[in-house]
Amino acid sequence: SGLFVWRLRNTGIRQIPCQFVHLCHVANDRLITFQYFNFLKRMYVTQYNNDLSQRAKPKSDSIVSPLRELQQLDQEKKVVHKISPISSVHQPWAETSSRNELREMKSAAGTEDSVTPVGAESKEDRQWKEMKLRLDDLPGILARLSKIKLTALVVSTASAGFAMAPVPFELTCFLLASLGTGLASCAANSINQFFEVPFDSNMNRTKNRPLVRGQISPLLAVCFAASCGIPGIALLTLGVNPLTGALGAFNIFLYTCCYTPLKRMSIANTWVGAVVGAIPPVMGWTAATGTLDAGALLLGGILYSWQFPHFNALSWGLREDYSRGGYCMMSVTHPGLCRRVALRHCLALIGLSTVAPVLDITTWTFPVISLPINLYISYLGFRFYRDADRSSSRKLFFCSLWHLPMLLLVMFTCKKPVLEKEDKGDLLGESHERAVEIRLP
Amino acid sequence: PPTDSHSDWIGPPDKHSNLRPIIFYVPPEESALERRLREARQEAQASNQRFWARHNRAFHQEKEEFIYSRLKAKGLEMRNESGRKTTLSAEEMADFYKDFLSKNLKKHLQYNRDWYKRNFRITFLMGQVALVRALRWLRRRKKNVEQ
Numbered sequence: 001s002g003l004f005v006w007r008l009r010n011t012g013i014r015q016i017p018c019q020f021v022h023l024c025h026v027a028n029d030r031l032i033t034f035q036y037f038n039f040l041k042r043m044y045v046t047q048y049n050n051d052l053s054q055r056a057k058p059k060s061d062s063i064v065s066p067l068r069e070l071q072q073l074d075q076e077k078k079v080v081h082k083i084s085p086i087s088s089v090h091q092p093w094a095e096t097s098s099r100n101e102l103r104e105m106k107s108a109a110g111t112e113d114s115v116t117p118v119g120a121e122s123k124e125d126r127q128w129k130e131m132k133l134r135l136d137d138l139p140g141i142l143a144r145l146s147k148i149k150l151t152a153l154v155v156s157t158a159s160a161g162f163a164m165a166p167v168p169f170e171l172t173c174f175l176l177a178s179l180g181t182g183l184a185s186c187a188a189n190s191i192n193q194f195f196e197v198p199f200d201s202n203m204n205r206t207k208n209r210p211l212v213r214g215q216i217s218p219l220l221a222v223c224f225a226a227s228c229g230i231p232g233i234a235l236l237t238l239g240v241n242p243l244t245g246a247l248g249a250f251n252i253f254l255y256t257c258c259y260t261p262l263k264r265m266s267i268a269n270t271w272v273g274a275v276v277g278a279i280p281p282v283m284g285w286t287a288a289t290g291t292l293d294a295g296a297l298l299l300g301g302i303l304y305s306w307q308f309p310h311f312n313a314l315s316w317g318l319r320e321d322y323s324r325g326g327y328c329m330m331s332v333t334h335p336g337l338c339r340r341v342a343l344r345h346c347l348a349l350i351g352l353s354t355v356a357p358v359l360d361i362t363t364w365t366f367p368v369i370s371l372p373i374n375l376y377i378s379y380l381g382f383r384f385y386r387d388a389d390r391s392s393s394r395k396l397f398f399c400s401l402w403h404l405p406m407l408l409l410v411m412f413t414c415k416k417p418v419l420e421k422e423d424k425g426d427l428l429g430e431s432h433e434r435a436v437e438i439r440l441p
Numbered sequence: 442p443p444t445d446s447h448s449d450w451i452g453p454p455d456k457h458s459n460l461r462p463i464i465f466y467v468p469p470e471e472s473a474l475e476r477r478l479r480e481a482r483q484e485a486q487a488s489n490q491r492f493w494a495r496h497n498r499a500f501h502q503e504k505e506e507f508i509y510s511r512l513k514a515k516g517l518e519m520r521n522e523s524g525r526k527t528t529l530s531a532e533e534m535a536d537f538y539k540d541f542l543s544k545n546l547k548k549h550l551q552y553n554r555d556w557y558k559r560n561f562r563i564t565f566l567m568g569q570v571a572l573v574r575a576l577r578w579l580r581r582r583k584k585n586v587e588q
Binding site for chain 2: 127198
């Protein structure tokens with residue numbers, strides 16, 4: 001397996017800009033790593049294969065891998081895992097965009113047939129199915145209903161917020177916060193799908209959702225949402241703290257009752273959606289500290305700004321679907337604004353990274369180390385702004401996919417250590433013990 | 442769908458509306474509540490089908506016209522030398538998408554309101570039917586236990 005790791009690493013690195021390699025060397029100096037970014041990346045990327053125009057950073061549930069202090073080997077593994085998903089992303093995107101082009105050509109040719117779905121799905125799709133719920137299908141259906149991969153991503157950002165909080169790490173609190181966030185996210189995603197059935201049917205990437213295919217009734221979807229949301233919020237309020245619970249409930253409301261209907265009414269939905277995505281790390285922070293302070297807002301701000309280059313670049317390639325489906329997106333109605341906003345927020349990320357040490361969240365190495373990646377995404381943002389074509393939008397989108405995990409990773413490694421002078425000895429002893437424990441399998 | 446089935450059947454997506462039609466099962470002793478639910482669902486299905494079929498057809502038609510007029514303005518033919526349809530670049534099509542969206546916005550707002558209302562009503566009726574059925578089942582069980 002060591003050999004395997006090395007092979008992948010070699011092939012992978014070629015596809016990534018050098019800053020990444022440089023960062024690995026820097027990060028390798030610390031014994032700390034994020035293995036959950038591993039999962040985050042893989043799931044995030046595969047999620048985007050299926051869900052390309054899905055805007056959301058809603059709450060979603062996911063596999064929670066708590067952060068651990070691990071060996072260098074695991075660090076490399078993380079690198080490897082991060083790299084391989086990127087190559088797998090290129091293909092599906094190409095597939096989707098060529099499918100879109102094919103569709104354009106077909107409709108230009110005036111054919112009345114809808115695009116034949118690719119692969120084995122097409123035959124199954126053509127058959128009539130009994131609308132009866134089978135219990136062994138249920139887990140898969142509920143996973144898709146709750147957008148479990150996207151939930152994973154959201155819980156990861158919440159974990160990042162928890163990790164960055166300047167308090168000693170408490171495992172139970174962390175797990176409760178992650179679980180609560182995950183459940184709240186499931187609920188929000190289910191309600192979102194409940195609201196959007198006819199629209200999802202008409203968009204290529206969402207037409208295989210459970211409610212669209214009739215695999216589950218709307219009543220069951222609502223009951224599932226309630227049975228996730230209510231315990232989730234209760235868990236956050238009672239098991240963590242009321243502030244986190246309130247934020248969770250607010251975020252569910254914001255996503256289901258504001259963002260989802262707004263998508264079809266005004267372009268303001270993008271800003272609301274960015275807030276939805278910014279709240280989970282704030283929740284992670286408040287779960288750890290119990291207060292909403294500047295650090296939480298900064299972390300939320302970073303995620304808020306990140307949403308714009310990410311989503312605006314993505315939506316650039318989906319203008320036809322949005323137009324036909326009746327979704328009000330900047331890329332369709334205000335293309336100039338779309339690109340300006342994306343660039344503006346790439347630059348904002350640089351600014352926010354510089355504010356981090358001022359607020360005593362990280363050391364001053366953070367703005368320095370993160371500058372290359374922030375500059376790179378800003379450069380791609382500028383290219384997108386100037387060229388306004390599919391290739392620049394794709395480049396920006398893919399960059400955003402690895403930019404965020406890396407930024408959060410660097411932030412964590414540059415976290416300002418929270419040590420009292422008298423506790424310093426104890427803590428060091430503790431962390432050594434922990435590290436030793438984990439090294440021995 | 443087979444005639445001896447006791448459940449609803451859902452079919453492949455419609456060519457024009459992309460929605461999946463449902464054939465509803467009518468049980469022999471359908472209660473008034475269940476009939477209201479079924480009719481609400483049928484009505485919603487018909488209304489959705491009408492809206493989307495018309496909307497999608499209009500989209501494709503207007504898109505054709507747009508491409509044709511643009512090509513004509515540029516002095517190009519609908520088919521190039523290799524015999525394939527000439528297409529416009531994504532940037533040129535962007536004008537059409539923007540235009541189409543703004544033209545249909547009001548129609549969408551109206552449809553959204555209707556859809557949300559119908560969706561809530563149907564789901565609420567489903568809840569009522571489920572509750573009634575559950576109570577009936579519990580009552581029957583109680584009777585069996587007593588006997």
